[in-house]
Amino acid sequence: MQEDIEKVLYSQDEIQATVARLGKELTADYQGKNPLFICILKGAIVFMTDLIRHVDDYVEIDFMDVSSYGNATVSSGEVKILKDLDTSVQGRDVVIVEDIVDTGATLHYLIKLLSTRQAKSIKVVALMDKVAGRKLPVKADYVGFDVPNEFVVGYGLDYAERYRNLPYIGVLAPHVYE
Ligand code: 5GP
Ligand code: MG
Ligand code: MG
Numbered sequence: 001m002q003e004d005i006e007k008v009l010y011s012q013d014e015i016q017a018t019v020a021r022l023g024k025e026l027t028a029d030y031q032g033k034n035p036l037f038i039c040i041l042k043g044a045i046v047f048m049t050d051l052i053r054h055v056d057d058y059v060e061i062d063f064m065d066v067s068s069y070g071n072a073t074v075s076s077g078e079v080k081i082l083k084d085l086d087t088s089v090q091g092r093d094v095v096i097v098e099d100i101v102d103t104g105a106t107l108h109y110l111i112k113l114l115s116t117r118q119a120k121s122i123k124v125v126a127l128m129d130k131v132a133g134r135k136l137p138v139k140a141d142y143v144g145f146d147v148p149n150e151f152v153v154g155y156g157l158d159y160a161e162r163y164r165n166l167p168y169i170g171v172l173a174p175h176v177y178e
Pocket of ligand 2: 040041042043044098099100
């Protein structure tokens, strides 16, 4: 599996330090608020499980799976729900936990949906932000790394459902696509 990775962008140690930093910021901002952390499946699962262990106050968690709708090469901003929340967000301070923000279509949809459902506040924590890919005007409130415009895998992120179990984040070698 390691031979499929051309270069490591963020080591296990760098990721842990960054996740700890984000956890500290969230701890400070959400004191006494009992926030609901919403993990966007599947990519954010590893990040979410590490992140919540750095939040030193009560938190609740839930999961949602969404996917881009229709032709993936055209960013329509349309997203469909594959798995919805079990928890009501009405009146809750919610924190969307994302692996990476690219075009912004997923976040744009989620923020609109959760505000329709009358969340009290909606913030986004993204492990990575690919600013160059942005097509919709959305912004993550807490960002781990600003990443270059490359396809990354590891630490939850996949290519064809593989590499989610890598403990670091890297760029795939070209031979994998061929
Ligand atoms: P957006 O809706 O912002 O265009 O895309 C967000 C989703 O696309 C992310 O949550 C992630 O699942 C996927 N994605 C975007 N960039 C990458 C990448 O570099 N690597 C992987 N594995 N997934 C990505
Ligand atoms: Mg995702
Ligand atoms: Mg994926």
